[in-house]
Amino acid sequence: MSNRILVTPPGPKAKAILERDSKVLSPSYARDYGFVMDHGKGAQVWDVDGNRYVDFCAGIAVNATGHAHPEIVKAIQDQAEKYIHISSDFYHELMVRVAERINEIAPMQEDVTVFLANSGTESVEAALKLARYATGRRQFIGFLGAFHGRSMGSLSFTASKARQQERFFPTMPGVWHVPFPDPYRPLFPIPQNGDEGDAVVNYIENILFATALPPDEVAAILVEPIQGEGGYIVPPKNFFPRLRALCDKHGILLISDEVQAGVGRTGKWWAIQHDQVEPDIICIAKGIASGIPMGAMAARKSIGAKWKPGAHGNTYGGNPIACVSALKTLELVEREYMQNAATQGAYIFDALAEMQSRHPSIGDVRGRGLMVGVEFVADRATKEPARELRNRIIHRCFETGLLMLGCGQSTIRFCPPLMIERALVDEGLEIFERAMSEVEQN
Numbered sequence: 001m002s003n004r005i006l007v008t009p010p011g012p013k014a015k016a017i018l019e020r021d022s023k024v025l026s027p028s029y030a031r032d033y034g035f036v037m038d039h040g041k042g043a044q045v046w047d048v049d050g051n052r053y054v055d056f057c058a059g060i061a062v063n064a065t066g067h068a069h070p071e072i073v074k075a076i077q078d079q080a081e082k083y084i085h086i087s088s089d090f091y092h093e094l095m096v097r098v099a100e101r102i103n104e105i106a107p108m109q110e111d112v113t114v115f116l117a118n119s120g121t122e123s124v125e126a127a128l129k130l131a132r133y134a135t136g137r138r139q140f141i142g143f144l145g146a147f148h149g150r151s152m153g154s155l156s157f158t159a160s161k162a163r164q165q166e167r168f169f170p171t172m173p174g175v176w177h178v179p180f181p182d183p184y185r186p187l188f189p190i191p192q193n194g195d196e197g198d199a200v201v202n203y204i205e206n207i208l209f210a211t212a213l214p215p216d217e218v219a220a221i222l223v224e225p226i227q228g229e230g231g232y233i234v235p236p237k238n239f240f241p242r243l244r245a246l247c248d249k250h251g252i253l254l255i256s257d258e259v260q261a262g263v264g265r266t267g268k269w270w271a272i273q274h275d276q277v278e279p280d281i282i283c284i285a286k287g288i289a290s291g292i293p294m295g296a297m298a299a300r301k302s303i304g305a306k307w308k309p310g311a312h313g314n315t316y317g318g319n320p321i322a323c324v325s326a327l328k329t330l331e332l333v334e335r336e337y338m339q340n341a342a343t344q345g346a347y348i349f350d351a352l353a354e355m356q357s358r359h360p361s362i363g364d365v366r367g368r369g370l371m372v373g374v375e376f377v378a379d380r381a382t383k384e385p386a387r388e389l390r391n392r393i394i395h396r397c398f399e400t401g402l403l404m405l406g407c408g409q410s411t412i413r414f415c416p417p418l419m420i421e422r423a424l425v426d427e428g429l430e431i432f433e434r435a436m437s438e439v440e441q442n
C-alpha cells in the first residue's frame with residue numbers, strides 16, 4: 001500500500017481546479033483543505049494528481065457502502081435505463097418499497113408513515129411542519145451545539161457555530177435552546193444518583209417550564225441522538241429516558257434527528273436505539289442512499305396520518321434513482337455493514353483510547369460504532385480546547401494521505417464508510433497518529 005502521496009497536495013492539477021472554483025462557486029462553502037476528487041473505491045479515494053487517500057469521512061458520513069460499490073452502481077445504472085424521474089404527483093413502486101423498508105426498521109413499535117425528501121434539512125423541515133400540524137402547538141425546544149440544517153426552519157435550531165446564524169435572523173420563531181448534556185464538559189452540577197442528562201432535563205422542567213415556557217405550548221423537542229457537527233457528543237444514559245418521560249407528561253413530540261447517526265452507523269439501525277427510547281418522529285438522510293441525495297421523515301402513524309393531501313409535498317422526493325440506491329444500501333447495511341460498523345468502530349475506539357495514553361493533547365475519546373470523536377485540549381486539567389492544534393493535525397493528515405473532518409470546537413471525527421476493512425482502518429490510524437505526533441512536536 002505504498003505510493004500514497006506522489007505530489008504534495010494540493011498538486012498542480014488540484015490547484016488549477018481550486019483556482020477556477022474560487023471564481024465561480026459560492027464562497028459560503030467552508031472547506032478545510034484542497035482535496036480534489038478524481039475517483040474512489042471502497043474506503044479509498046484518489047485526487048486529480050494521482051494521490052491516494054484513506055477516507056475516514058465518507059463525504060460527511062454519507063457513503064455508507066463506500067465509493068463505487070458495484071451493487072449500488074449496477075442498481076443506479078439499471079434504473080437509469082428504465083426511468084429517471086416521475087414526480088410525486090404520480091405513483092411508482094420504488095417509493096412504496098422504500099417506505100415499507102423504513103417502516104420495517106423504524107425504531108417505533110407503531111407503524112410509521114414516511115415522507116421522502118432530498119436532504120437532511122428537508123427531512124427536518126417536514127418533521128417540524130408535521131409537529132406543528134399534528135399538535136396545534138407553536139413552540140419547540142432544541143439544543144446548543146445542535147446541527148439540523150441550513151434552511152430557515154432547521155436553521156432556527158442549528159447552533160453548532162454562531163457563523164451559521166450570523167446575519168440571518170429572524171429565523172423561525174418559537175425555538176428555545178437548552179444545553180446538550182456533555183459528559184466531558186458538564187455545565188450543571190450532577191444530581192445525586194443521576195448524571196448530566198438528569199441535570200439538563202431538570203433544567204427544562206424546573207427552570208424553563210416553570211419560568212418562561214408553558215409546556216403545553218411545546219409541539220416537539222428536536223434532538224440528535226449523538227450530537228454530530230457539535231462534536232460527536234454521546235449523551236449520558238439517563239438523558240433520553242428522562243426526555244421521553246418529560247415529553248409523555250406534557251404531550252410533547254420527541255423528534256430524533258438521525259441524519260448523521262442513523263442507518264447503521266453506530267452499529268444499530270438508529271442511534272436512539274442505544275438508549276432504548278422510542279421517538280415519535282425520525283429524520284433520515286446522509287447514509288441512506290450511498291450518496292444519491294435522499295432524505296426521509298418517518299412518523300408514528302397516529303401522528304403522520306393527520307396530514308391531509310396538499311399539507312406537504314415536493315417535486316423530487318422519492319426520486320427513482322435515489323430509491324434504488326437506498327434499497328440496495330439498506331440491504332447491504334443489514335447484510336453486513338451494520339455489524340462491520342460495530343466491529344471496526346470498537347477497534348478504532350480502543351486504538352484511539354490507547355493513543356490517548358501516549359498523547360496528552362487528546363482530552364477525550366467518545367462515540368458509538370463508526371461515529372467516533374477525538375477531542376484535543378491544550379491542558380487536560382483545564383480542558384482548554386486546542387482548536388489550532390486540531391486544525392493542523394487535520395491538515396497534516398491530508399498531506400500524508402488521510403481524509404479527516406473536524407467537528408465541535410476542537411474535535412476530529414472518525415466516520416469512514418461502514419464497509420471499511422481492517423487493513424485500511426490500520427493504515428488510516430497509523431497516518432493519524434504520525435500526523436498527531438508531528439504536529440505535537442512543533
Ligand SMILES: *Cc1c(COP(=O)(O)O)cnc(C)c1O
Pocket residue numbers: 118119120121122124147148149150224228229257258259260261285286
Ligand atoms: C448534515 C445534517 C443535517 C442536514 O443535512 P443536509 O443534507 O446537509 O441538509 C441535519 N441534521 C444532522 C444531524 C446532520 O448531521
